[in-house]
Amino acid sequence: MWEYTDKVKDHFINPRNVGEIENPDAEAMTGSIVCGDALKLTLKINKDTEVIEDAKFQTFGCASAIASSSILTEMIKGKTLDEAKKITNKDIAMELGGLPEEKMHCSVMGMETLEKAINNYRGINVEEDEHDEGAIICKCFGVTDTKIKRAIRENNLTTVDEITFYTKAGGGCGACKVKLEDILNEELAERERAQKNAPLTTVQKIKKIEEAIETVINPMLKMDGGSCKLIDIEGNIVKISFKGACSSCMASKNTLKGFVEPKIKELVDKNLEVVGV
Numbered sequence: 001m002w003e004y005t006d007k008v009k010d011h012f013i014n015p016r017n018v019g020e021i022e023n024p025d026a027e028a029m030t031g032s033i034v035c036g037d038a039l040k041l042t043l044k045i046n047k048d049t050e051v052i053e054d055a056k057f058q059t060f061g062c063a064s065a066i067a068s069s070s071i072l073t074e075m076i077k078g079k080t081l082d083e084a085k086k087i088t089n090k091d092i093a094m095e096l097g098g099l100p101e102e103k104m105h106c107s108v109m110g111m112e113t114l115e116k117a118i119n120n121y122r123g124i125n126v127e128e129d130e131h132d133e134g135a136i137i138c139k140c141f142g143v144t145d146t147k148i149k150r151a152i153r154e155n156n157l158t159t160v161d162e163i164t165f166y167t168k169a170g171g172g173c174g175a176c177k178v179k180l181e182d183i184l185n186e187e188l189a190e191r192e193r194a195q196k197n198a199p200l201t202t203v204q205k206i207k208k209i210e211e212a213i214e215t216v217i218n219p220m221l222k223m224d225g226g227s228c229k230l231i232d233i234e235g236n237i238v239k240i241s242f243k244g245a246c247s248s249c250m251a252s253k254n255t256l257k258g259f260v261e262p263k264i265k266e267l268v269d270k271n272l273e274v275v276g277v
């Protein structure tokens with residue numbers, strides 16, 4: 001038995017904006033009744049301002065699908081198309097006070113239907129939409145590799161079970177699970193590569209420089225009665241102050257450029273420049 005929030009229960013029992021707008025300015029449908037979930041969204045859009053003036057839905061699915069569709073229509077009414085396009089499946093789930101993880105695919109269905117409807121209004125062919133390209137990986141639910149990769153990236157998924165919760169892929173005969181595992185491993189490797197290459201924030205730089213000074217640089221300088229301290233960072237300029245014997249040493253410039261700077265470049269970031277203050 002799923003644990004539903006009061007808001008999910010409310011939108012399931014009293015769904016808002018059920019039905020179909022006559023002569024809509026935009027419409028879209030995702031899912032299929034055969035697969036167990038389907039959502040049709042129709043929109044009335046102000047042509048001058050691109051504000052969504054009305055939204056109605058028809059859903060075939062479970063309580064989460066109905067609640068997700070209902071809250072989505074409430075969320076988008078009064079928004080411009082550009083504002084509405086920024087709504088993610090996480091926003092939909094959050095607006096409901098959360099969804100059981102196994103039901104997150106209902107929020108994904110809402111987000112995708114909205115994107116399709118906006119594309120429909122703007123005359124963008126569904127085949128041209130990057131989110132709909134890709135090879136079918138899960139035949140039971142017609143889920144493409146593009147959709148699976150997007151769900152992994154946008155929701156930080158780390159297991160095949162989570163992929164099933166968010167996309168339904170793998171939730172039928174299970175024949176696609178090996179392919180899901182392969183896609184997941186590729187995405188996790190890519191995520192790790194991206195994290196390694198990500199530029200350091202100022203706080204991260206400060207932490208790493210102080211660590212380098214304490215564990216590597218100062219133990220060497222202390223052998224000659226000196227030490228150094230981080231004073232400030234401006235962009236890639238690191239300001240260092242010498243203490244003890246180093247502060248009055250004629251060769252401190254050589255120590256700075258010949259030892260401290262190379263060590264900080266090696267241990268923290270090769271783009272840093274170290275200056276004495």
Ligand code: FES
Nearest residue numbers: 138140172173174
């Ligand atoms: S092919 Fe994916 S569950 Fe059957």
